[in-house]
Amino acid sequence: MTRELWKGNEAIAEAAIRAGLEAYFGYPITPQTEILEYLSRRMPELGRAFVQAEAELGAINMVYGAACAGVRVMSTSSSPGVSLMMEGLSYIAGTELPAVLVNVMRGGPGLGNIAPAQSDYNQAVHGGGHGDYKPIVLAPASVQEAIDLMVLSFDLAEKYRSICMVILDGSIGQMMEPAQMPEMKPIRRADWEWATDGRMGKRERRILTSIYLDPIEEETTNLRILSRWKAVQANEVRYKEYFLDDAEFVIVGFGTAGRVALSAVRAARQQGIRVGLLRPITVSPFPFEVIDKLAEHASAFLVTEMNAGQMLDDVRLAVRGRTPIEFYGRPGGVVPFPDEILSEVQRIAAGPLSIVSDPRDAWYERMMATAR
Amino acid sequence: MVTTAPTNLVYKRPESFTVTPTHYCPGCTHGVAHRLVAEVLEEMDLVDRTIGVASVGCSVFTYNYFDTDFVEAPHGRAPAMATGIKRVLPDRIVFTYQGDGDLASIGMGEIVHAAARGENITVIFINNANYGMTGGQMAPTTLPGMKTTSSPLGRDVETQGHPIRMSEMLATLDGTGYVVRRSMHDPKNIRLAKKAIRLAFETQVRGLGFSLVELLSTCPTNWGMTPVQALKFVEEHMVPAFPLGDYKVATGVAQVKV
Numbered sequence: 001m002t003r004e005l006w007k008g009n010e011a012i013a014e015a016a017i018r019a020g021l022e023a024y025f026g027y028p029i030t031p032q033t034e035i036l037e038y039l040s041r042r043m044p045e046l047g048r049a050f051v052q053a054e055a056e057l058g059a060i061n062m063v064y065g066a067a068c069a070g071v072r073v074m075s076t077s078s079s080p081g082v083s084l085m086m087e088g089l090s091y092i093a094g095t096e097l098p099a100v101l102v103n104v105m106r107g108g109p110g111l112g113n114i115a116p117a118q119s120d121y122n123q124a125v126h127g128g129g130h131g132d133y134k135p136i137v138l139a140p141a142s143v144q145e146a147i148d149l150m151v152l153s154f155d156l157a158e159k160y161r162s163i164c165m166v167i168l169d170g171s172i173g174q175m176m177e178p179a180q181m182p183e184m185k186p187i188r189r190a191d192w193e194w195a196t197d198g199r200m201g202k203r204e205r206r207i208l209t210s211i212y213l214d215p216i217e218e219e220t221t222n223l224r225i226l227s228r229w230k231a232v233q234a235n236e237v238r239y240k241e242y243f244l245d246d247a248e249f250v251i252v253g254f255g256t257a258g259r260v261a262l263s264a265v266r267a268a269r270q271q272g273i274r275v276g277l278l279r280p281i282t283v284s285p286f287p288f289e290v291i292d293k294l295a296e297h298a299s300a301f302l303v304t305e306m307n308a309g310q311m312l313d314d315v316r317l318a319v320r321g322r323t324p325i326e327f328y329g330r331p332g333g334v335v336p337f338p339d340e341i342l343s344e345v346q347r348i349a350a351g352p353l354s355i356v357s358d359p360r361d362a363w364y365e366r367m368m369a370t371a372r
Numbered sequence: 373m374v375t376t377a378p379t380n381l382v383y384k385r386p387e388s389f390t391v392t393p394t395h396y397c398p399g400c401t402h403g404v405a406h407r408l409v410a411e412v413l414e415e416m417d418l419v420d421r422t423i424g425v426a427s428v429g430c431s432v433f434t435y436n437y438f439d440t441d442f443v444e445a446p447h448g449r450a451p452a453m454a455t456g457i458k459r460v461l462p463d464r465i466v467f468t469y470q471g472d473g474d475l476a477s478i479g480m481g482e483i484v485h486a487a488a489r490g491e492n493i494t495v496i497f498i499n500n501a502n503y504g505m506t507g508g509q510m511a512p513t514t515l516p517g518m519k520t521t522s523s524p525l526g527r528d529v530e531t532q533g534h535p536i537r538m539s540e541m542l543a544t545l546d547g548t549g550y551v552v553r554r555s556m557h558d559p560k561n562i563r564l565a566k567k568a569i570r571l572a573f574e575t576q577v578r579g580l581g582f583s584l585v586e587l588l589s590t591c592p593t594n595w596g597m598t599p600v601q602a603l604k605f606v607e608e609h610m611v612p613a614f615p616l617g618d619y620k621v622a623t624g625v626a627q628v629k630v
Contacts, residue, residue, distance in 0.1 A: 023460050049459040053452070054485035061449035061482070065425070065456025068443045073456070091446050196441035196457075198421045198464045207435050209426075209444035 070195025090129025094210030107333030115333025247276030399599025448479025490547030508594025
């Protein structure tokens, strides 16, 4: 297939359709509304289910219902809308169902703004809803990658009976890039052994619920959810490495922050600084082992994010105090320029660095000094 | 166990009921309502293709009693879950079973919009004027002056608002095909309730839109009454506040003979 010019949000919608999306439920919110709009036309034209819900609460519970029926279903939203969905996500996790959710993140907290941000990393990666569970979280850095990860998200959700979230920001959602769509997959209804799609003369009744009044039974359920998560951690870690073979300094950044960092890496390389980039694609499961290995040889890490240091904590967990870590973040919907990250790389390369200081505190001091 | 000779059998457990000891309190009319739904599903030969949606409240374990597929919704969200199921499985019969706290308070948005969209689902709405499972707090349907654990001096409409009449309100929406209120306080009304439940499912089978049967019900435990007193309370106090009647019967439904 040829490459075409696709807008991120529309590409996500079409990719989901080609992956076999059978039902979509959503609510308008910038900067993801084009996904809803696109599907409002495409889904009915293909004879598939589309409902614009009364709110994100309704949307995620429609997803919950369709997931119980065993079909490929998704919703999409942006930060405040995803917060509203947390109740439903926890129930979906507790009922052990596959479901896909796209979060085109914006600056927060609160109503925030509609500018590109990565402020929901913690919410996404650590579950967000109540109770013990972790969703699979994929973070594309381009329109093409968003397409590819949409297709993957349904497979992963079904394989592990898990929520799979795709988190990106408004810049990827809104920009156009040349990209290649996958072939249209026919709708394939798997005969799940758990789906409540009616007995239909074939079997005993089935019940899907997330209530286990007996604590021992709930504990067993929690451990079963955890065992699937352990399989996810063992099999599904995905990341991209750039210039890491001989890297003295390692940048870690996901999504747009990772993409901007790559430009800084290229510029730094031209100046002879041996810096590389690790861009996690699955931010959950997080590539702990890869960073653990890199920490054996790297002189320092630089974590770049479009927030005030959320993934930073996971990098610190992986590095375990062995190597200095620096942080550079732009929260609130500010997208860093490659030059900003380049100056950070130059500062780090010039040294000296310490493993004693808290990278977020040090960054905060530098930010405040610039502001003054 | 005493078995009854088939010739003398005049009353038995519907086939679509599982053999499960009830968890409802003595004198609670949930069990009767469950039975009516089970009888209707059986009479209409729908058991095999029905998917129930339980709610949060005393009826959270509704799914234990029906021999159909069942899911358990978050508090108030049953109509949204039912929407998700029905939209992807339009040939299945989907019903929700919700109390008044679930449907008329936390789930107000979901029920109104499911009705407005004309979702082809059936809602069994149990109105017993309080939150039963959490121990009898004030609900949106609690009568003025009625004492509950969260309106200990009696519901003061000046500060705690007025009861909401859901059937009347939902009947104003064009998406509804059948919306009626019945009562569970005596055999005659129970028979009328069953007929209404039948018509509600007939509405869904014919694709005539959203159907809801509101059932005025008892909660003797939380009302602090004997079962008989509770039935009297429904008749004397709830029926006047929530008048029985057909609030919406679409033309197509009116022609259905049962």
